Amino acid sequence: MIALNTNKITPFFQKIKTSLSKQQITILQINLGRRCNLACTHCHVEASPKRTEELSSKICQQLIQLINLFPQLETVDLTGGAPEMNYGFQPIVEAARKAKKEVIVRSNLTIFFEEGFKHLPEYFAKNELRVVASLPCYLEDNVDRQRGKGVYDASIRAIEKLNQLGYGHDPNLVLDLVYNPPIPSNKKFSLTPEQIKLEKDYKNFLKDNFNICFNQLFTITNLPIGRVKNYLQNKELYVPYLEFLESHYNEQTLDHVMCRNQLSIDYLGNIYDCDFNQMENIPATLPNGEALTIENLLKIGNLDVINDIKTADYCYGCTAGSGSSCGGSLI
Template sequence: MHATFPLLQATDFPPIHRAKLTTVQVNLGYLCNQTCVHCHVNAGPKRTELMGKETVTHVLAFLHAQPQVRTLDLTGGAPEMNPHFRYLISEASELGVKVIDRCNLTILEEPGYEDLAEFLATQQVEITASLPCYLEDNVDRQRGNGVFEASVRALHRLNALGYGRQGSGRVLNLVYNPQGPVLPPSQQNLEAAYREHLGEMDIAFDHLFTITNMPIARFGSTLVSKGKFHDYMRLLRESYRPENLDTVMCRGLLSVDWQGFAYDCDFNQMLHLPLGAGSKPRTHITELLGKDLQDEPVAIADHCYGCTAGQGSSCGGALA
């Protein structure tokens, strides 16, 4: 259990129940070529956890057994660093499932990944790319020196392959995370600002997603060390909007970790919060092959206020 979990466990957050399952989000491992301060996974170059081939086949079996699931959302770490990344995409595409790659952009320039962009384009993989700001200093401060320039080069390369270009069918979304313990600004207004600034660099994209930083893992530990954890939680709680409950991502998403265990969302996965808050500590995806999860309870804790604060937050951006 993560160090911040004792601070989140007691909660008065309202109960949530699942709707129809439409998306499976799979964490292929914590290995990453970057170490970002806002990372809720604690990913980095020294992490060794990676999903094996057998577990990948379990994921594919689940997709086959649950035909209502139309989206496979791949995350990490850098999911592309998993040796079975391309196999999983190819097989899922054969099942007619849309695949999303949560890409940090700089991976496209790493040795051994020179043809990655072309592979993603050929497979019509939707790319959701992290670009926490359109200003170089802000990005490099959050993600490391030189990351902004590398990201710009990667975006130009993706644009050249048709990503972000109208009518191409190759979708490119960008993701914004706040620099610190504040809520994201208006997604609509910020998207307009991104288009203006990135347009000056001849960069095109489809949508901007604003995502609230969660008070867990690396970001949560940073808040605790700086004495800002309780202030941030107060902000999230005071910004709670009940109308966001209807569209929180955990209602239609199942999160799977690198070992194949299932959780209600990626954040619960990082907190090792069991699926449905049941008495069983862990549920493997192989136990859910023929199971209908609709109306099942969702495991909750105080971090859930992060998804319902202000305009709301999900892996697909703002809820409101």
């Protein structure tokens, strides 16, 4: 274990000078498990083909209860690992669509070419799932360095298939791409590029070279957790990177951070304020300090039971520059 001196970092709760409170919950983000066909270098979940953790039948049924019980929920956001590979994916998709919820699937696209999953593009289109897919760059070398050799080519072929089914054209079939910057290898840190300009660059390149299209580009900052944290620690860049993020803190992002109106749920049924707190094992709690789970949330019968959001130093990653969330930049 590397000893880390973070004394130079202002604790996030001190920086914001007030508690960060929840708004009405409208989004459930569910991590179905850590099984994945890839092992990307930027994955904060540390998913891979070797991981076996996934949803149980009991938790799956509780999640479906939760989706059916609360009309205020607008979106069910499915992630992983590769969410499609983990137990409960289809039952939750179909329950949420039946309940008239928007369903997001955070797909790595390459899953379409794995045995047993080749039906997914048609399944996505049939259920009008919103696809949010990682494509860390529009250039092949950059993508394959982050995600593995051949991933870029497979991703392009997957987008071509989705376009053929109407994604990117039909307003009910939305395909969004996600930009992740390379993990910094030295102290020449930089914020994510301006989202609207980079989206234009992506669209022009992909249209000109492959005649493919998509709806929006989301730029997401690499937070120093999971594999990114391990890499930065090994390079002695963890604290300098946090200092860089803190130096670009933008208080205007606070009203828009994703933890305000979202609950993040893991495959064990534990509840967190966001996906990053989930990976760092910082559970959301009731006002009495009790850790929140699906089970006690169903007993209470109310989604809006969290007063204060749990924060940590890596929250600077969501609030630096234009901000960062699962839906891209914040301002």
